[in-house]
Amino acid sequence: MTDGTDAARYDAVVVVSFGGPEGPDDVMPFLENVTRGRGVPRERLEEVAEQYMLFGGVSPINAQTGALVDALRAELGADGPDLPVYWGNRNWRPYLADTMAEMAHDGVRRALAFVTSAYSSYSACRQYLEDIDAARAAVGPEAPSVDKIRQYWNHPGFVDPFRDGLRAALADLGDRDARRTHLLFTAHSLPLSMAASSDYELQLRDAMELVAGHVAPDAPRELVWQSRSGPPQVPWLEPDVNDRLRTLSTTGVDQVVIVPVGFTSDHQEVVFDLDTQAAATAREVGIEVRRVPTPGVDPRFVRMVRDLVEERCVGATPVALGPLGPRSAPCAAGCCPAPTRPG
Structure with a gap:
Protein backbone atom coordinates (compact mmCIF):
# COMPACT_ATOMS: atom_id res chain seq x y z
CA MET A 1 0.00 0.00 0.00
CA THR A 2 1.05 3.60 -0.52
CA ASP A 3 1.65 5.77 2.52
CA GLY A 4 -1.43 7.93 1.96
CA THR A 5 0.31 11.11 3.17
CA ASP A 6 -0.25 13.19 0.04
CA ALA A 7 -3.34 14.29 -1.85
CA ALA A 8 -2.42 12.52 -5.06
CA ARG A 9 -5.13 11.68 -7.55
CA TYR A 10 -6.85 8.32 -7.17
CA ASP A 11 -8.65 6.68 -10.07
CA ALA A 12 -11.29 4.52 -8.30
CA VAL A 13 -13.13 3.81 -5.05
CA VAL A 14 -13.85 0.29 -3.83
CA VAL A 15 -16.49 -0.37 -1.17
CA VAL A 16 -15.40 -3.31 0.98
CA SER A 17 -17.96 -5.14 3.11
CA PHE A 18 -18.50 -8.36 5.03
CA GLY A 19 -20.86 -10.07 2.59
CA GLY A 20 -23.73 -12.43 3.28
CA PRO A 21 -25.71 -15.34 1.81
CA GLU A 22 -28.32 -14.65 -0.84
CA GLY A 23 -30.28 -17.89 -0.61
CA PRO A 24 -30.58 -21.11 1.44
CA ASP A 25 -27.87 -22.93 -0.53
CA ASP A 26 -25.42 -20.13 0.26
CA VAL A 27 -25.75 -20.20 4.03
CA MET A 28 -23.39 -23.02 5.04
CA PRO A 29 -20.67 -22.14 2.48
CA PHE A 30 -20.85 -18.53 3.69
CA LEU A 31 -20.53 -19.54 7.34
CA GLU A 32 -17.61 -21.81 6.47
CA ASN A 33 -15.90 -18.82 4.82
CA VAL A 34 -16.49 -16.66 7.90
CA THR A 35 -15.14 -19.24 10.36
CA ARG A 36 -12.37 -20.83 8.29
CA GLY A 37 -9.34 -21.61 10.45
CA ARG A 38 -11.12 -20.94 13.72
CA GLY A 39 -12.13 -24.50 14.63
CA VAL A 40 -15.84 -23.72 15.02
CA PRO A 41 -17.82 -26.97 15.50
CA ARG A 42 -20.24 -27.98 12.75
CA GLU A 43 -23.09 -27.99 15.26
CA ARG A 44 -22.50 -24.28 15.97
CA LEU A 45 -22.56 -23.48 12.25
CA GLU A 46 -25.85 -25.33 11.89
CA GLU A 47 -27.28 -23.37 14.81
CA VAL A 48 -26.33 -20.07 13.20
CA ALA A 49 -27.61 -21.28 9.83
CA GLU A 50 -31.07 -21.67 11.36
CA GLN A 51 -31.04 -17.97 12.19
CA TYR A 52 -30.50 -17.14 8.52
CA MET A 53 -33.24 -19.56 7.51
CA LEU A 54 -35.72 -17.47 9.47
CA PHE A 55 -35.16 -14.91 6.70
CA GLY A 56 -35.22 -17.32 3.78
CA GLY A 57 -31.46 -17.86 3.90
CA VAL A 58 -30.87 -14.28 2.78
CA SER A 59 -28.83 -11.74 4.71
CA PRO A 60 -29.87 -8.13 4.08
CA ILE A 61 -26.26 -6.97 3.88
CA ASN A 62 -25.60 -7.51 0.16
CA ALA A 63 -28.72 -5.61 -0.91
CA GLN A 64 -27.85 -2.83 1.52
CA THR A 65 -24.25 -2.61 0.36
CA GLY A 66 -25.40 -2.62 -3.25
CA ALA A 67 -27.75 0.27 -2.48
CA LEU A 68 -24.87 2.17 -0.87
CA VAL A 69 -22.67 1.57 -3.92
CA ASP A 70 -25.42 2.88 -6.21
CA ALA A 71 -25.97 5.94 -4.02
CA LEU A 72 -22.24 6.64 -3.86
CA ARG A 73 -21.91 6.38 -7.63
CA ALA A 74 -24.68 8.95 -8.00
CA GLU A 75 -23.13 11.19 -5.34
CA LEU A 76 -19.66 11.16 -6.88
CA GLY A 77 -21.09 11.51 -10.37
CA ALA A 78 -23.05 14.60 -9.36
CA ASP A 79 -20.60 16.37 -7.07
CA GLY A 80 -17.25 14.67 -7.58
CA PRO A 81 -14.63 13.42 -7.36
CA ASP A 82 -15.92 11.62 -10.46
CA LEU A 83 -14.44 8.18 -9.79
CA PRO A 84 -15.76 4.73 -10.67
CA VAL A 85 -17.05 2.78 -7.66
CA TYR A 86 -16.38 -0.96 -7.28
CA TRP A 87 -17.60 -3.38 -4.62
CA GLY A 88 -15.90 -6.40 -3.04
CA ASN A 89 -16.78 -8.57 -0.02
CA ARG A 90 -14.74 -10.48 2.53
CA ASN A 91 -16.93 -13.58 2.75
CA TRP A 92 -19.32 -13.76 -0.22
CA ARG A 93 -19.89 -12.66 -3.78
CA PRO A 94 -18.73 -10.32 -5.12
CA TYR A 95 -15.47 -11.51 -3.58
CA LEU A 96 -12.80 -8.88 -3.10
CA ALA A 97 -10.20 -10.80 -5.14
CA ASP A 98 -12.58 -10.95 -8.11
CA THR A 99 -13.26 -7.24 -7.78
CA MET A 100 -9.54 -6.50 -7.63
CA ALA A 101 -9.05 -8.48 -10.84
CA GLU A 102 -11.85 -6.48 -12.48
CA MET A 103 -10.21 -3.24 -11.38
CA ALA A 104 -6.87 -4.34 -12.80
CA HIS A 105 -8.55 -5.28 -16.09
CA ASP A 106 -10.15 -1.83 -16.21
CA GLY A 107 -6.77 -0.15 -15.79
CA VAL A 108 -7.21 1.07 -12.21
CA ARG A 109 -3.79 1.80 -10.74
CA ARG A 110 -4.54 3.47 -7.41
CA ALA A 111 -7.78 3.12 -5.44
CA LEU A 112 -9.36 4.17 -2.17
CA ALA A 113 -11.16 1.58 -0.05
CA PHE A 114 -14.23 2.51 1.99
CA VAL A 115 -14.98 -0.20 4.56
CA THR A 116 -18.49 -0.55 5.99
CA SER A 117 -17.19 -0.49 9.56
CA ALA A 118 -16.77 2.81 11.41
CA TYR A 119 -14.42 1.68 14.18
CA SER A 120 -10.93 0.44 15.01
CA SER A 121 -10.24 -3.17 16.00
CA TYR A 122 -8.71 -6.20 14.37
CA SER A 123 -11.99 -7.47 12.89
CA ALA A 124 -13.33 -4.00 12.06
CA CYS A 125 -10.19 -2.61 10.43
CA ARG A 126 -6.91 -4.55 10.39
CA GLN A 127 -8.51 -7.70 9.00
CA TYR A 128 -9.88 -5.69 6.08
CA LEU A 129 -6.36 -4.44 5.36
CA GLU A 130 -5.24 -8.07 5.31
CA ASP A 131 -8.14 -8.94 3.00
CA ILE A 132 -7.10 -6.17 0.60
CA ASP A 133 -3.49 -7.34 0.63
CA ALA A 134 -4.57 -10.95 0.01
CA ALA A 135 -6.80 -9.89 -2.88
CA ARG A 136 -3.99 -7.88 -4.45
CA ALA A 137 -1.61 -10.81 -4.06
CA ALA A 138 -4.12 -13.10 -5.77
CA VAL A 139 -4.25 -10.75 -8.76
CA GLY A 140 -0.50 -10.27 -8.95
CA PRO A 141 1.65 -7.35 -10.08
CA GLU A 142 -1.14 -5.80 -12.15
CA ALA A 143 -3.28 -5.27 -9.05
CA PRO A 144 -3.91 -1.63 -8.13
CA SER A 145 -2.46 -0.16 -4.97
CA VAL A 146 -5.21 0.45 -2.40
CA ASP A 147 -5.38 2.87 0.53
CA LYS A 148 -8.06 2.38 3.17
CA ILE A 149 -10.12 5.42 4.19
CA ARG A 150 -9.95 6.33 7.88
CA GLN A 151 -12.43 5.38 10.62
CA TYR A 152 -15.48 7.63 10.81
CA TRP A 153 -17.40 6.91 14.05
CA ASN A 154 -17.43 10.64 14.91
CA HIS A 155 -18.14 12.10 11.48
CA VAL A 292 -33.15 3.22 16.14
CA PRO A 293 -32.30 2.58 12.47
CA THR A 294 -28.72 2.55 11.23
CA PRO A 295 -27.49 5.12 8.66
CA GLY A 296 -27.89 2.79 5.66
CA VAL A 297 -28.17 5.05 2.61
CA ASP A 298 -29.17 8.20 4.48
CA PRO A 299 -28.01 11.04 2.19
CA ARG A 300 -25.82 12.43 4.98
CA PHE A 301 -24.00 9.11 5.28
CA VAL A 302 -23.46 8.93 1.52
CA ARG A 303 -22.14 12.50 1.53
CA MET A 304 -19.83 11.49 4.36
CA VAL A 305 -18.23 8.87 2.13
CA ARG A 306 -17.70 11.54 -0.51
CA ASP A 307 -16.13 13.80 2.17
CA LEU A 308 -13.75 11.01 3.17
CA VAL A 309 -12.81 10.45 -0.47
CA GLU A 310 -12.14 14.16 -0.90
CA GLU A 311 -9.85 14.15 2.15
CA ARG A 312 -7.55 11.78 0.29
CA CYS A 313 -8.06 12.96 -3.29
CA VAL A 314 -7.89 16.73 -2.90
CA GLY A 315 -6.66 17.24 0.66
CA ALA A 316 -10.03 18.42 2.05
CA THR A 317 -9.99 19.25 5.77
CA PRO A 318 -11.04 16.22 7.87
CA VAL A 319 -14.36 16.66 9.70
CA ALA A 320 -15.13 15.12 13.08
CA LEU A 321 -17.29 15.79 16.13
CA GLY A 322 -16.24 15.56 19.75
CA PRO A 323 -12.97 15.51 21.65
CA LEU A 324 -11.17 12.64 19.89
CA GLY A 325 -10.97 14.39 16.52
CA PRO A 326 -10.51 12.67 13.15
CA ARG A 327 -8.62 9.40 13.10
CA SER A 328 -5.36 9.76 11.23
CA ALA A 329 -4.78 7.82 8.02
CA PRO A 330 -3.21 5.47 7.22
CA CYS A 331 -3.35 3.09 10.19
CA ALA A 332 -0.15 2.82 12.20
CA ALA A 333 1.96 -0.24 11.54
CA GLY A 334 1.05 -3.00 13.97
CA CYS A 335 -2.13 -1.41 15.32
CA CYS A 336 -5.12 -3.64 16.16
CA PRO A 337 -3.11 -6.90 16.00
CA ALA A 338 -4.71 -10.22 15.17
CA PRO A 339 -5.90 -12.20 18.19
CA THR A 340 -4.09 -15.34 19.28
CA ARG A 341 -6.42 -18.23 18.47
CA PRO A 342 -6.53 -21.38 20.60
CA GLY A 343 -4.31 -24.10 19.14
Whole structure:
Protein backbone atom coordinates (compact mmCIF):
# COMPACT_ATOMS: atom_id res chain seq x y z
CA MET A 1 0.00 0.00 0.00
CA THR A 2 1.05 3.60 -0.52
CA ASP A 3 1.65 5.77 2.52
CA GLY A 4 -1.43 7.93 1.96
CA THR A 5 0.31 11.11 3.17
CA ASP A 6 -0.25 13.19 0.04
CA ALA A 7 -3.34 14.29 -1.85
CA ALA A 8 -2.42 12.52 -5.06
CA ARG A 9 -5.13 11.68 -7.55
CA TYR A 10 -6.85 8.32 -7.17
CA ASP A 11 -8.65 6.68 -10.07
CA ALA A 12 -11.29 4.52 -8.30
CA VAL A 13 -13.13 3.81 -5.05
CA VAL A 14 -13.85 0.29 -3.83
CA VAL A 15 -16.49 -0.37 -1.17
CA VAL A 16 -15.40 -3.31 0.98
CA SER A 17 -17.96 -5.14 3.11
CA PHE A 18 -18.50 -8.36 5.03
CA GLY A 19 -20.86 -10.07 2.59
CA GLY A 20 -23.73 -12.43 3.28
CA PRO A 21 -25.71 -15.34 1.81
CA GLU A 22 -28.32 -14.65 -0.84
CA GLY A 23 -30.28 -17.89 -0.61
CA PRO A 24 -30.58 -21.11 1.44
CA ASP A 25 -27.87 -22.93 -0.53
CA ASP A 26 -25.42 -20.13 0.26
CA VAL A 27 -25.75 -20.20 4.03
CA MET A 28 -23.39 -23.02 5.04
CA PRO A 29 -20.67 -22.14 2.48
CA PHE A 30 -20.85 -18.53 3.69
CA LEU A 31 -20.53 -19.54 7.34
CA GLU A 32 -17.61 -21.81 6.47
CA ASN A 33 -15.90 -18.82 4.82
CA VAL A 34 -16.49 -16.66 7.90
CA THR A 35 -15.14 -19.24 10.36
CA ARG A 36 -12.37 -20.83 8.29
CA GLY A 37 -9.34 -21.61 10.45
CA ARG A 38 -11.12 -20.94 13.72
CA GLY A 39 -12.13 -24.50 14.63
CA VAL A 40 -15.84 -23.72 15.02
CA PRO A 41 -17.82 -26.97 15.50
CA ARG A 42 -20.24 -27.98 12.75
CA GLU A 43 -23.09 -27.99 15.26
CA ARG A 44 -22.50 -24.28 15.97
CA LEU A 45 -22.56 -23.48 12.25
CA GLU A 46 -25.85 -25.33 11.89
CA GLU A 47 -27.28 -23.37 14.81
CA VAL A 48 -26.33 -20.07 13.20
CA ALA A 49 -27.61 -21.28 9.83
CA GLU A 50 -31.07 -21.67 11.36
CA GLN A 51 -31.04 -17.97 12.19
CA TYR A 52 -30.50 -17.14 8.52
CA MET A 53 -33.24 -19.56 7.51
CA LEU A 54 -35.72 -17.47 9.47
CA PHE A 55 -35.16 -14.91 6.70
CA GLY A 56 -35.22 -17.32 3.78
CA GLY A 57 -31.46 -17.86 3.90
CA VAL A 58 -30.87 -14.28 2.78
CA SER A 59 -28.83 -11.74 4.71
CA PRO A 60 -29.87 -8.13 4.08
CA ILE A 61 -26.26 -6.97 3.88
CA ASN A 62 -25.60 -7.51 0.16
CA ALA A 63 -28.72 -5.61 -0.91
CA GLN A 64 -27.85 -2.83 1.52
CA THR A 65 -24.25 -2.61 0.36
CA GLY A 66 -25.40 -2.62 -3.25
CA ALA A 67 -27.75 0.27 -2.48
CA LEU A 68 -24.87 2.17 -0.87
CA VAL A 69 -22.67 1.57 -3.92
CA ASP A 70 -25.42 2.88 -6.21
CA ALA A 71 -25.97 5.94 -4.02
CA LEU A 72 -22.24 6.64 -3.86
CA ARG A 73 -21.91 6.38 -7.63
CA ALA A 74 -24.68 8.95 -8.00
CA GLU A 75 -23.13 11.19 -5.34
CA LEU A 76 -19.66 11.16 -6.88
CA GLY A 77 -21.09 11.51 -10.37
CA ALA A 78 -23.05 14.60 -9.36
CA ASP A 79 -20.60 16.37 -7.07
CA GLY A 80 -17.25 14.67 -7.58
CA PRO A 81 -14.63 13.42 -7.36
CA ASP A 82 -15.92 11.62 -10.46
CA LEU A 83 -14.44 8.18 -9.79
CA PRO A 84 -15.76 4.73 -10.67
CA VAL A 85 -17.05 2.78 -7.66
CA TYR A 86 -16.38 -0.96 -7.28
CA TRP A 87 -17.60 -3.38 -4.62
CA GLY A 88 -15.90 -6.40 -3.04
CA ASN A 89 -16.78 -8.57 -0.02
CA ARG A 90 -14.74 -10.48 2.53
CA ASN A 91 -16.93 -13.58 2.75
CA TRP A 92 -19.32 -13.76 -0.22
CA ARG A 93 -19.89 -12.66 -3.78
CA PRO A 94 -18.73 -10.32 -5.12
CA TYR A 95 -15.47 -11.51 -3.58
CA LEU A 96 -12.80 -8.88 -3.10
CA ALA A 97 -10.20 -10.80 -5.14
CA ASP A 98 -12.58 -10.95 -8.11
CA THR A 99 -13.26 -7.24 -7.78
CA MET A 100 -9.54 -6.50 -7.63
CA ALA A 101 -9.05 -8.48 -10.84
CA GLU A 102 -11.85 -6.48 -12.48
CA MET A 103 -10.21 -3.24 -11.38
CA ALA A 104 -6.87 -4.34 -12.80
CA HIS A 105 -8.55 -5.28 -16.09
CA ASP A 106 -10.15 -1.83 -16.21
CA GLY A 107 -6.77 -0.15 -15.79
CA VAL A 108 -7.21 1.07 -12.21
CA ARG A 109 -3.79 1.80 -10.74
CA ARG A 110 -4.54 3.47 -7.41
CA ALA A 111 -7.78 3.12 -5.44
CA LEU A 112 -9.36 4.17 -2.17
CA ALA A 113 -11.16 1.58 -0.05
CA PHE A 114 -14.23 2.51 1.99
CA VAL A 115 -14.98 -0.20 4.56
CA THR A 116 -18.49 -0.55 5.99
CA SER A 117 -17.19 -0.49 9.56
CA ALA A 118 -16.77 2.81 11.41
CA TYR A 119 -14.42 1.68 14.18
CA SER A 120 -10.93 0.44 15.01
CA SER A 121 -10.24 -3.17 16.00
CA TYR A 122 -8.71 -6.20 14.37
CA SER A 123 -11.99 -7.47 12.89
CA ALA A 124 -13.33 -4.00 12.06
CA CYS A 125 -10.19 -2.61 10.43
CA ARG A 126 -6.91 -4.55 10.39
CA GLN A 127 -8.51 -7.70 9.00
CA TYR A 128 -9.88 -5.69 6.08
CA LEU A 129 -6.36 -4.44 5.36
CA GLU A 130 -5.24 -8.07 5.31
CA ASP A 131 -8.14 -8.94 3.00
CA ILE A 132 -7.10 -6.17 0.60
CA ASP A 133 -3.49 -7.34 0.63
CA ALA A 134 -4.57 -10.95 0.01
CA ALA A 135 -6.80 -9.89 -2.88
CA ARG A 136 -3.99 -7.88 -4.45
CA ALA A 137 -1.61 -10.81 -4.06
CA ALA A 138 -4.12 -13.10 -5.77
CA VAL A 139 -4.25 -10.75 -8.76
CA GLY A 140 -0.50 -10.27 -8.95
CA PRO A 141 1.65 -7.35 -10.08
CA GLU A 142 -1.14 -5.80 -12.15
CA ALA A 143 -3.28 -5.27 -9.05
CA PRO A 144 -3.91 -1.63 -8.13
CA SER A 145 -2.46 -0.16 -4.97
CA VAL A 146 -5.21 0.45 -2.40
CA ASP A 147 -5.38 2.87 0.53
CA LYS A 148 -8.06 2.38 3.17
CA ILE A 149 -10.12 5.42 4.19
CA ARG A 150 -9.95 6.33 7.88
CA GLN A 151 -12.43 5.38 10.62
CA TYR A 152 -15.48 7.63 10.81
CA TRP A 153 -17.40 6.91 14.05
CA ASN A 154 -17.43 10.64 14.91
CA HIS A 155 -18.14 12.10 11.48
CA PRO A 156 -21.44 14.03 11.45
CA GLY A 157 -22.63 11.99 8.47
CA PHE A 158 -22.53 8.89 10.69
CA VAL A 159 -23.66 10.52 13.95
CA ASP A 160 -26.53 12.71 12.73
CA PRO A 161 -28.74 9.87 11.42
CA PHE A 162 -28.49 8.19 14.82
CA ARG A 163 -29.40 11.47 16.53
CA ASP A 164 -32.50 11.85 14.39
CA GLY A 165 -33.43 8.20 14.94
CA LEU A 166 -33.12 8.60 18.70
CA ARG A 167 -35.32 11.71 18.65
CA ALA A 168 -37.97 9.84 16.68
CA ALA A 169 -37.84 6.80 18.98
CA LEU A 170 -38.22 8.93 22.11
CA ALA A 171 -41.12 10.81 20.54
CA ASP A 172 -42.78 7.53 19.60
CA LEU A 173 -42.59 6.32 23.19
CA GLY A 174 -44.64 9.31 24.25
CA ASP A 175 -44.38 12.48 26.28
CA ARG A 176 -42.65 11.45 29.48
CA ASP A 177 -39.59 12.28 31.54
CA ALA A 178 -36.59 11.24 29.42
CA ARG A 179 -34.76 10.21 32.57
CA ARG A 180 -37.20 7.28 32.93
CA THR A 181 -36.31 5.89 29.50
CA HIS A 182 -33.12 3.88 29.39
CA LEU A 183 -30.87 4.03 26.31
CA LEU A 184 -28.88 0.95 25.31
CA PHE A 185 -26.20 1.56 22.70
CA THR A 186 -25.17 -1.73 21.10
CA ALA A 187 -22.18 -2.98 19.16
CA HIS A 188 -20.68 -6.34 18.23
CA SER A 189 -18.92 -7.89 21.20
CA LEU A 190 -15.24 -8.76 20.93
CA PRO A 191 -12.88 -10.99 22.91
CA LEU A 192 -11.38 -8.90 25.70
CA SER A 193 -7.90 -9.51 24.30
CA MET A 194 -8.91 -8.01 20.95
CA ALA A 195 -10.73 -5.09 22.53
CA ALA A 196 -7.69 -4.29 24.68
CA SER A 197 -5.45 -3.90 21.63
CA SER A 198 -7.53 -1.22 19.92
CA ASP A 199 -9.59 1.93 20.52
CA TYR A 200 -12.83 0.09 19.71
CA GLU A 201 -14.53 0.60 23.06
CA LEU A 202 -13.20 4.16 23.44
CA GLN A 203 -14.59 5.13 20.03
CA LEU A 204 -17.96 3.50 20.72
CA ARG A 205 -18.33 5.36 24.00
CA ASP A 206 -17.45 8.56 22.20
CA ALA A 207 -20.13 7.88 19.57
CA MET A 208 -22.66 7.13 22.32
CA GLU A 209 -22.02 10.49 23.95
CA LEU A 210 -22.11 12.33 20.62
CA VAL A 211 -25.59 10.89 20.00
CA ALA A 212 -27.19 10.79 23.45
CA GLY A 213 -25.51 13.87 24.88
CA HIS A 214 -26.91 15.93 22.02
CA VAL A 215 -30.45 14.50 22.00
CA ALA A 216 -31.23 13.30 25.54
CA PRO A 217 -28.51 14.47 27.91
CA ASP A 218 -30.48 13.50 31.02
CA ALA A 219 -31.42 10.00 29.87
CA PRO A 220 -29.54 7.10 31.52
CA ARG A 221 -27.44 5.35 28.89
CA GLU A 222 -24.85 2.63 28.61
CA LEU A 223 -22.90 0.64 26.06
CA VAL A 224 -23.90 -3.02 25.82
CA TRP A 225 -22.91 -5.81 23.48
CA GLN A 226 -24.44 -8.32 21.11
CA SER A 227 -23.63 -11.08 18.62
CA ARG A 228 -21.04 -12.91 20.71
CA SER A 229 -19.81 -15.94 18.78
CA GLY A 230 -16.75 -17.28 20.61
CA PRO A 231 -16.26 -20.26 22.92
CA PRO A 232 -17.63 -19.76 26.46
CA GLN A 233 -14.21 -20.09 28.10
CA VAL A 234 -12.91 -17.00 26.27
CA PRO A 235 -13.91 -13.72 27.98
CA TRP A 236 -15.73 -11.22 25.74
CA LEU A 237 -17.05 -7.70 26.25
CA GLU A 238 -20.16 -7.67 28.46
CA PRO A 239 -23.00 -7.18 29.32
CA ASP A 240 -25.02 -8.76 26.55
CA VAL A 241 -28.03 -6.68 25.52
CA ASN A 242 -30.47 -9.47 26.48
CA ASP A 243 -28.94 -9.88 29.93
CA ARG A 244 -29.10 -6.14 30.47
CA LEU A 245 -32.77 -5.96 29.46
CA ARG A 246 -33.58 -8.65 32.02
CA THR A 247 -31.68 -6.80 34.74
CA LEU A 248 -33.26 -3.43 33.91
CA SER A 249 -36.73 -4.97 34.19
CA THR A 250 -36.02 -5.79 37.84
CA THR A 251 -35.21 -2.13 38.58
CA GLY A 252 -38.52 -0.73 37.34
CA VAL A 253 -37.39 0.32 33.88
CA ASP A 254 -40.23 -0.25 31.43
CA GLN A 255 -39.08 1.66 28.33
CA VAL A 256 -35.83 1.21 26.43
CA VAL A 257 -34.44 2.63 23.21
CA ILE A 258 -31.82 0.46 21.50
CA VAL A 259 -29.30 2.36 19.38
CA PRO A 260 -27.15 0.01 17.23
CA VAL A 261 -24.31 2.51 17.04
CA GLY A 262 -21.79 -0.21 16.16
CA PHE A 263 -23.33 -0.81 12.73
CA THR A 264 -23.73 1.07 9.46
CA SER A 265 -26.74 -0.83 8.06
CA ASP A 266 -29.66 -3.00 9.21
CA HIS A 267 -28.02 -6.31 8.36
CA GLN A 268 -28.42 -9.78 9.89
CA GLU A 269 -26.93 -8.96 13.28
CA VAL A 270 -29.39 -6.09 13.62
CA VAL A 271 -32.56 -7.74 12.32
CA PHE A 272 -31.95 -11.03 14.16
CA ASP A 273 -29.97 -10.15 17.29
CA LEU A 274 -31.96 -6.99 18.01
CA ASP A 275 -35.27 -7.01 16.13
CA THR A 276 -35.85 -10.72 16.82
CA GLN A 277 -33.95 -11.85 19.92
CA ALA A 278 -33.72 -8.63 21.96
CA ALA A 279 -37.28 -7.68 21.04
CA ALA A 280 -38.48 -11.08 22.31
CA THR A 281 -36.52 -10.62 25.54
CA ALA A 282 -38.08 -7.18 26.04
CA ARG A 283 -41.59 -8.59 25.59
CA GLU A 284 -40.80 -11.42 28.01
CA VAL A 285 -39.75 -9.03 30.78
CA GLY A 286 -42.38 -6.35 30.12
CA ILE A 287 -40.22 -3.63 28.59
CA GLU A 288 -41.48 -1.49 25.74
CA VAL A 289 -38.62 -1.12 23.29
CA ARG A 290 -37.83 0.95 20.23
CA ARG A 291 -34.87 0.33 17.93
CA VAL A 292 -33.15 3.22 16.14
CA PRO A 293 -32.30 2.58 12.47
CA THR A 294 -28.72 2.55 11.23
CA PRO A 295 -27.49 5.12 8.66
CA GLY A 296 -27.89 2.79 5.66
CA VAL A 297 -28.17 5.05 2.61
CA ASP A 298 -29.17 8.20 4.48
CA PRO A 299 -28.01 11.04 2.19
CA ARG A 300 -25.82 12.43 4.98
CA PHE A 301 -24.00 9.11 5.28
CA VAL A 302 -23.46 8.93 1.52
CA ARG A 303 -22.14 12.50 1.53
CA MET A 304 -19.83 11.49 4.36
CA VAL A 305 -18.23 8.87 2.13
CA ARG A 306 -17.70 11.54 -0.51
CA ASP A 307 -16.13 13.80 2.17
CA LEU A 308 -13.75 11.01 3.17
CA VAL A 309 -12.81 10.45 -0.47
CA GLU A 310 -12.14 14.16 -0.90
CA GLU A 311 -9.85 14.15 2.15
CA ARG A 312 -7.55 11.78 0.29
CA CYS A 313 -8.06 12.96 -3.29
CA VAL A 314 -7.89 16.73 -2.90
CA GLY A 315 -6.66 17.24 0.66
CA ALA A 316 -10.03 18.42 2.05
CA THR A 317 -9.99 19.25 5.77
CA PRO A 318 -11.04 16.22 7.87
CA VAL A 319 -14.36 16.66 9.70
CA ALA A 320 -15.13 15.12 13.08
CA LEU A 321 -17.29 15.79 16.13
CA GLY A 322 -16.24 15.56 19.75
CA PRO A 323 -12.97 15.51 21.65
CA LEU A 324 -11.17 12.64 19.89
CA GLY A 325 -10.97 14.39 16.52
CA PRO A 326 -10.51 12.67 13.15
CA ARG A 327 -8.62 9.40 13.10
CA SER A 328 -5.36 9.76 11.23
CA ALA A 329 -4.78 7.82 8.02
CA PRO A 330 -3.21 5.47 7.22
CA CYS A 331 -3.35 3.09 10.19
CA ALA A 332 -0.15 2.82 12.20
CA ALA A 333 1.96 -0.24 11.54
CA GLY A 334 1.05 -3.00 13.97
CA CYS A 335 -2.13 -1.41 15.32
CA CYS A 336 -5.12 -3.64 16.16
CA PRO A 337 -3.11 -6.90 16.00
CA ALA A 338 -4.71 -10.22 15.17
CA PRO A 339 -5.90 -12.20 18.19
CA THR A 340 -4.09 -15.34 19.28
CA ARG A 341 -6.42 -18.23 18.47
CA PRO A 342 -6.53 -21.38 20.60
CA GLY A 343 -4.31 -24.10 19.14
